[in-house]
Amino acid sequence: MVFPLSPGANEMKIGLTYDLRSEYLSLGYTEEDTAELDKTETIEGIEIALHSLGYQTERIGNARSLMMRLFNGNRWDLVFNICEGIFGDGRESLVPAILDDWQIPYVFSGAATMALTLNKELCKRVVRDAGIPTPDFCLVRCIHDLDKAKPAFPLFLKPVMEGSGKGIGEHSLVWTEEEYRTVCQHLLKRYDQPVLVESFLPGREFTVGVCGNGEDARVIGVMEVVFKKDVMDVYSYENKQNYRETVEYRNVEGAMAEKCGLLALKVWEATGSRDSGRVDMKLNETGEPEFMEINPLAGLNYKDSDLPILARMNGINFTQLIDAIMQAALKRIFGKETHSFIMHNEQYSYYPA
Numbered sequence: 001m002v003f004p005l006s007p008g009a010n011e012m013k014i015g016l017t018y019d020l021r022s023e024y025l026s027l028g029y030t031e032e033d034t035a036e037l038d039k040t041e042t043i044e045g046i047e048i049a050l051h052s053l054g055y056q057t058e059r060i061g062n063a064r065s066l067m068m069r070l071f072n073g074n075r076w077d078l079v080f081n082i083c084e085g086i087f088g089d090g091r092e093s094l095v096p097a098i099l100d101d102w103q104i105p106y107v108f109s110g111a112a113t114m115a116l117t118l119n120k121e122l123c124k125r126v127v128r129d130a131g132i133p134t135p136d137f138c139l140v141r142c143i144h145d146l147d148k149a150k151p152a153f154p155l156f157l158k159p160v161m162e163g164s165g166k167g168i169g170e171h172s173l174v175w176t177e178e179e180y181r182t183v184c185q186h187l188l189k190r191y192d193q194p195v196l197v198e199s200f201l202p203g204r205e206f207t208v209g210v211c212g213n214g215e216d217a218r219v220i221g222v223m224e225v226v227f228k229k230d231v232m233d234v235y236s237y238e239n240k241q242n243y244r245e246t247v248e249y250r251n252v253e254g255a256m257a258e259k260c261g262l263l264a265l266k267v268w269e270a271t272g273s274r275d276s277g278r279v280d281m282k283l284n285e286t287g288e289p290e291f292m293e294i295n296p297l298a299g300l301n302y303k304d305s306d307l308p309i310l311a312r313m314n315g316i317n318f319t320q321l322i323d324a325i326m327q328a329a330l331k332r333i334f335g336k337e338t339h340s341f342i343m344h345n346e347q348y349s350y351y352p353a
Contacts, residue, residue, distance in 0.1 A: 015066075018043055045302040092117075093111035096108075132270060156172055158195070159195060206281050211324045249309055251314065275332065280295070
């Protein structure tokens with residue numbers, strides 16, 4: 001497939017695909033059900049940033065809205081896709097697959113990567129096969145799997161295809177066979193999907209922001225998640241929703257940042273992730289980082305999402321972050337960057353690949 005030469009930024013029409021949280025709440029879904037979906041202010045923030053960079057935008061909405069627009073003849077030069085979806089194990093792949101079929105380029109990872117990384121167990125297999133350290137694990141698909149072999153206690157349990165801390169809480173860390181069986185059965189019933197069982201990593205927790213593709217992939221910041229006094233050291237749904245009261249985010253530099261950054265770039269390459277995202281990791285018993293999860297569709301709320309927060313800690317404001325993402329996508333798709341109103345400099349090159 002050959003795309004035409006890219007127009008200048010002020011000539012580009014950018015479609016915005018997203019799942020608006022308020023729409024699903026109005027249909028009766030709960031706050032937890034819709035935890036990964038976007039607030040109106042998130043869409044507004046992205047739109048304002050794109051406008052300030054000289055792009056034209058058009059709001060499309062969710063996958064169904066996208067399909068209707070396409071059938072009605074609407075087209076865009078590029079789609080800025082942050083659709084998480086809400087149904088099925090391919091929910092994050094749906095919009096990329098639709099856009100691929102219509103040969104419309106888009107920002108962020110493709111359908112195959114989205115499907116792989118949504119399934120934490122399959123993703124860990126790929127990462128492990130690439131020689132990247134990750135905790136030992138197994139998968140519980142049904143109650144009959146509870147009698148199969150598993151890693152040694154303590155264990156950490158979570159739904160295999162959820163984000164934003166859904167299904168994670170104080171119950172996730174189990175020390176006994178009785179706890180293991182009780183929590184697994186609860187998660188199987190509550191989330192109607194397999195349970196990922198991992199060896200528990202006792203060390204510090206980090207998230208790493210990545211921007212770019214191939215040899216241009218760069219770490220834009222490393223952030224440690226530090227739990228406040230009297231808060232259990234689990235980055236749960238509740239702790240994420242109330243992060244100002246429960247956790248402190250600290251910018252990480254030096255040798256530890258370099259270790260985390262290099263691991264993140266290896267994961268980025270192994271999973272085929274594109275443009276920008278986050279890689280989460282923890283330290284093992286010997287103080288070395290091990291891969292936990294990758295989010296190639298990281299939250300982009302300009303106030304509350306981890307990627308904008310860690311970018312801000314490293315001198316990159318929200319508009320500059322959106323610009324870096326756009327430049328990465330445009331170079332990947334059209335073979336060149338396009339003009340914007342941001343001065344480019346080395347702050348986007350935190351660590352060389």
